[in-house]
Amino acid sequence: MIILVYALYDRITLWRKGKEAKRSDRVGERIKGLIQYVFGHWRVLKEMYPGIMHLLIFWGFVLLFIGTALEAFDHYSGIHFLKGTAYLTFSFVLELAGIAVLAGVLMAGWRRYITRPPRLDNRPDDFWVLLLLLVIIISGFLLEGARIASLNAAPWEKWSFVGWICGKIFFSESSRASILMWHKGIWWFHIIVSYIFIAAIVYTRLLHVITTLISTFTRNLQPAALTPIENMEEAETFGVNRLEEFSWVDLMQLDACTRCGRCQVNCPAYLTDKPLNPKQVIMDLKTALDEKTAFWVNKRGRSDDVAEAGAEEMKSLAGEVISDDVSWSCTTCGACTEHCPVFVEPLHKIIDMRRYMTLMESRFPPEVQVTFRNMENNSNPWGIGSATRGDWAKESGVKTLAEDSGVAYLLYVGCSGSFDDLNKKVSEAMVRILQSAGVNFGILGVEEGCCGDSARRMGNEYLFQLLAQQNIEVMKGYNVGKIITLCPHGYNTLKNEYPKFGGEFEVYHYTEILAELIAKGRIRFTKKQNLKVTYHDSCYLGRHNKIYDAPRQILRSLPGLSLMEMERNRERGFCCGAGGGRMWMEEHLGTRINHARIEDVVKCNPQLVGTACPFCYTMMVDGIKEKELEDRYRARDIAELVWDAMGKGGST
Numbered sequence: 001m002i003i004l005v006y007a008l009y010d011r012i013t014l015w016r017k018g019k020e021a022k023r024s025d026r027v028g029e030r031i032k033g034l035i036q037y038v039f040g041h042w043r044v045l046k047e048m049y050p051g052i053m054h055l056l057i058f059w060g061f062v063l064l065f066i067g068t069a070l071e072a073f074d075h076y077s078g079i080h081f082l083k084g085t086a087y088l089t090f091s092f093v094l095e096l097a098g099i100a101v102l103a104g105v106l107m108a109g110w111r112r113y114i115t116r117p118p119r120l121d122n123r124p125d126d127f128w129v130l131l132l133l134l135v136i137i138i139s140g141f142l143l144e145g146a147r148i149a150s151l152n153a154a155p156w157e158k159w160s161f162v163g164w165i166c167g168k169i170f171f172s173e174s175s176r177a178s179i180l181m182w183h184k185g186i187w188w189f190h191i192i193v194s195y196i197f198i199a200a201i202v203y204t205r206l207l208h209v210i211t212t213l214i215s216t217f218t219r220n221l222q223p224a225a226l227t228p229i230e231n232m233e234e235a236e237t238f239g240v241n242r243l244e245e246f247s248w249v250d251l252m253q254l255d256a257c258t259r260c261g262r263c264q265v266n267c268p269a270y271l272t273d274k275p276l277n278p279k280q281v282i283m284d285l286k287t288a289l290d291e292k293t294a295f296w297v298n299k300r301g302r303s304d305d306v307a308e309a310g311a312e313e314m315k316s317l318a319g320e321v322i323s324d325d326v327s328w329s330c331t332t333c334g335a336c337t338e339h340c341p342v343f344v345e346p347l348h349k350i351i352d353m354r355r356y357m358t359l360m361e362s363r364f365p366p367e368v369q370v371t372f373r374n375m376e377n378n379s380n381p382w383g384i385g386s387a388t389r390g391d392w393a394k395e396s397g398v399k400t401l402a403e404d405s406g407v408a409y410l411l412y413v414g415c416s417g418s419f420d421d422l423n424k425k426v427s428e429a430m431v432r433i434l435q436s437a438g439v440n441f442g443i444l445g446v447e448e449g450c451c452g453d454s455a456r457r458m459g460n461e462y463l464f465q466l467l468a469q470q471n472i473e474v475m476k477g478y479n480v481g482k483i484i485t486l487c488p489h490g491y492n493t494l495k496n497e498y499p500k501f502g503g504e505f506e507v508y509h510y511t512e513i514l515a516e517l518i519a520k521g522r523i524r525f526t527k528k529q530n531l532k533v534t535y536h537d538s539c540y541l542g543r544h545n546k547i548y549d550a551p552r553q554i555l556r557s558l559p560g561l562s563l564m565e566m567e568r569n570r571e572r573g574f575c576c577g578a579g580g581g582r583m584w585m586e587e588h589l590g591t592r593i594n595h596a597r598i599e600d601v602v603k604c605n606p607q608l609v610g611t612a613c614p615f616c617y618t619m620m621v622d623g624i625k626e627k628e629l630e631d632r633y634r635a636r637d638i639a640e641l642v643w644d645a646m647g648k649g650g651s652t
Contacts, residue, residue: 030217049111091157095159098137101137113127119279143186145162145163145165146180147163148163149167208255208257211342226456228497239459240352242317243317262341269593271596272590281322318354326350330350331580355460355461370383371581372458382415389419396435397435399442402445402447408441411430412443414486414487416614426640439513439517444478449467451490453490455467468493469501481506482507484508488540491541492545509612511547514550515553525558528645529559529645530561531561531607534563536576536601539576566604574593574597577592578618595627597623617635620635
C-alpha cells in the first residue's frame with residue numbers, strides 16, 4: 001500500500017505539471033456518470049464480448065474486495081455477523097465472484113493471444129497482469145480448498161462449492177498435518193502475489209483501475225465545444241507544443257487510455273489508410289510524457305535549471321512526436337471520444353496542436369491559407385463578395401432583420417446555403433417550407449457572417465473569435481432570441497461555442513423544427529414519392545449533438561418513402577470526410593473518405609441518400625459522381641425532399 005500510494009502521488013504530481021482545468025462543476029451529473037459508465041459499464045458493453053469479459057473481471061473483483069474486507073472485519077472486530085444464513089450466502093456469492101474473475105481472465109487471454117484482434121497491441125505487462133489475476137484467483141480457491149479439507153469437509157462448506165471441489169480433488173488423500181502445511185504455504189503465496197498486484201498497479205496497465213474513475217468523473221461534459229484560448233491579445237503562445245501546455249486532465253488521460261483500440265476501429269481517417277490513428281496519438285504522447293518525466297525532477301536530485309534545460313531538448317509535439325500529416329488528417333468527427341470507454345479525447349489534443357502550428361508557425365496545407373484569407377476578407381471560405389450573401393433570397397420574399405427585427409426566429413443560413421449553388425437550393429426550399437407553415441422568421445442577409453467553425457477546427461482561433469464576436473454583436477443588436485440553422489456545423493458553433501463569448505441564443509437545427517411542424521400538422525404532404533432512402537448521419541448533428549431521431553422522423557413521415565439504414569449509422573455513423581476544415585483541403589493520402597461512405601450506400605442499395613448537412617450533401621453528391629454511380633443513386637437534402645412531398649418542389 002505504501003508503494004501504491006507513493007507511486008500514485010508521484011503520477012498525480014506529474015499530471016499537475018499541466019495547466020489547470022475546471023472539471024468539478026455539475027457534481028451530480030459527474031457522479032451519475034461514474035455509476036453509469038464505471039459501475040454500469042454503459043460504454044464498455046457496446047461491444048459484447050470484451051464488454052462481458054471486463055464486466056466479469058470488474059464486478060468479480062469488486063465483490064471479492066468487499067468480501068475480504070467484511071471477513072477481516074468479522075474476524076478482528078469481535079462482531080461476528082458472518083454466521084448461519086448470512087455466512088452461507090456470503091460464501092456462495094464470493095464463489096460466484098471468483099468464478100466471474102476466472103472466466104473473465106480466460107476470456108481476456110483467449111482474445112488477446114488466440115483470436116488477437118488487430119487493434120490490440122500486446123505488451124509484456126499485459127501478459128503479467130493477466131497471469132497475476134489468474135494466479136490470485138486459482139491460489140485463492142486452492143487456499144479455500146485446503147481450509148475446508150482441514151476441517152474434514154463440514155457439510156455447510158458445500159456452499160463454497162469451488163473450494164469444496166478443490167478440497168476433494170487436491171487434498172482428499174492427505175493427512176491433516178500435511179493439509180495444514182499446504183494451507184500455510186498457499187496462504188503465504190496467495191498473500192505475496194496479492195501484494196505484488198497492489199504494488200504493481202501504478203506501473204502497469206492496472207493503473208486504469210484508478211484513472212478510469214478520475215477520467216470518467218472529470219470527463220468533458222460538453223465535448224462538442226472546443227475550449228477557447230483566453231485573453232488572446234495578451235497570450236505569448238497559442239496552442240500546444242509542449243506537454244506542460246496541455247491541461248492536467250489531458251495528461252491524466254494519457255495514463256487512462258487502456259489501448260483497447262475502439263477509437264482506432266471507428267476512425268474514418270484510419271479506416272481509409274490515412275496516417276492518423278487516434279490510439280497511436282495518445283500512445284505517442286504518453287511515450288513523450290514518460291520520456292520527459294526524467295526532466296521534471298525538481299526536488300529529486302536535479303536543479304530546476306537542469307530540468308528545464310533537459311526539457312528544451314525534448315521533441316516538439318506538433319510535427320515531431322505527432323507528424324503534420326497525422327494532425328491534418330483528422331475530420332473532427334468525434335468517433336474517437338464517442339467510443340472511448342474512459343472518455344479520452346484525441347480530437348481536442350489534435351486541435352490544440354493545430355492551433356500551435358497555425359498561430360505560431362503558420363504551418364498548414366497550402367490551400368488552407370487561401371481559405372483563411374477568404375474568411376478574413378469576405379467572411380466565407382469561397383471568397384465570394386460578402387455583399388452578395390443574401391442574393392439567393394431576392395425572389396423568395398423573405399424579410400431581413402434590418403427590415404423587420406420582430407420575427408420569432410432568425411434563419412441562420414450559413415456560408416454553404418448562401419454561396420454554394422447546390423446548397424442554395426436547400427435554403428430556398430427551407431424558406432418556402434417555413435413560409436407555407438406560417439413561421440415568422442427572417443434572415444440577416446448581408447449582415448450574416450461565417451460562423452467560424454472551419455477556421456477554429458483548422459487551428460485559427462484568432463480568426464474564429466473575430467468572426468464569432470462580429471456575429472454575436474449583430475445578433476444582439478437585433479435582440480435575436482431563437483435561431484434556426486441549416487448547417488450542423490453552424491448549429492454546433494452557435495449553440496455550444498458562442499455562449500462562451502457572450503452569445504446566448506436558443507438554437508435549433510432545421511430538422512428539429514420541421515419534425516415539430518410535421519407533428520403539429522402545420523406541414524401537409526400532397527405528393528407520394530415512392531423512394532427507397534437511406535439517411536447519412538452528419539457527425540456534427542449526430543455524434544456531437546445527439547440529434548438522430550428528428551431527421552428520421554421527417555423521412556418516415558413522407559408519403560411513399562421507405563427508410564433504409566446503412567450498416568454504420570447513428571453513433572456508429574461514418575464521416576463524409578469534410579469536417580474539421582477538411583472541406584477546404586485536398587485529400588492526397590489513402591482512400592477518399594466520401595468514397596468509403598458511398599461503399600456503405602452501395603451495400604444498402606437505396607435509390608437516394610438523404611442528408612441534413614451542406615458538407616455531407618456536397619460530399620455525397622461528389623462521391624456518387626466520382627464513383628460513376630449517378631445512374632443508380634442520388635443525394636438530396638431532407639429540406640428538398642419535404643418541399644417535394646408538399647407538392648410544390650421539383651421532381652425527385
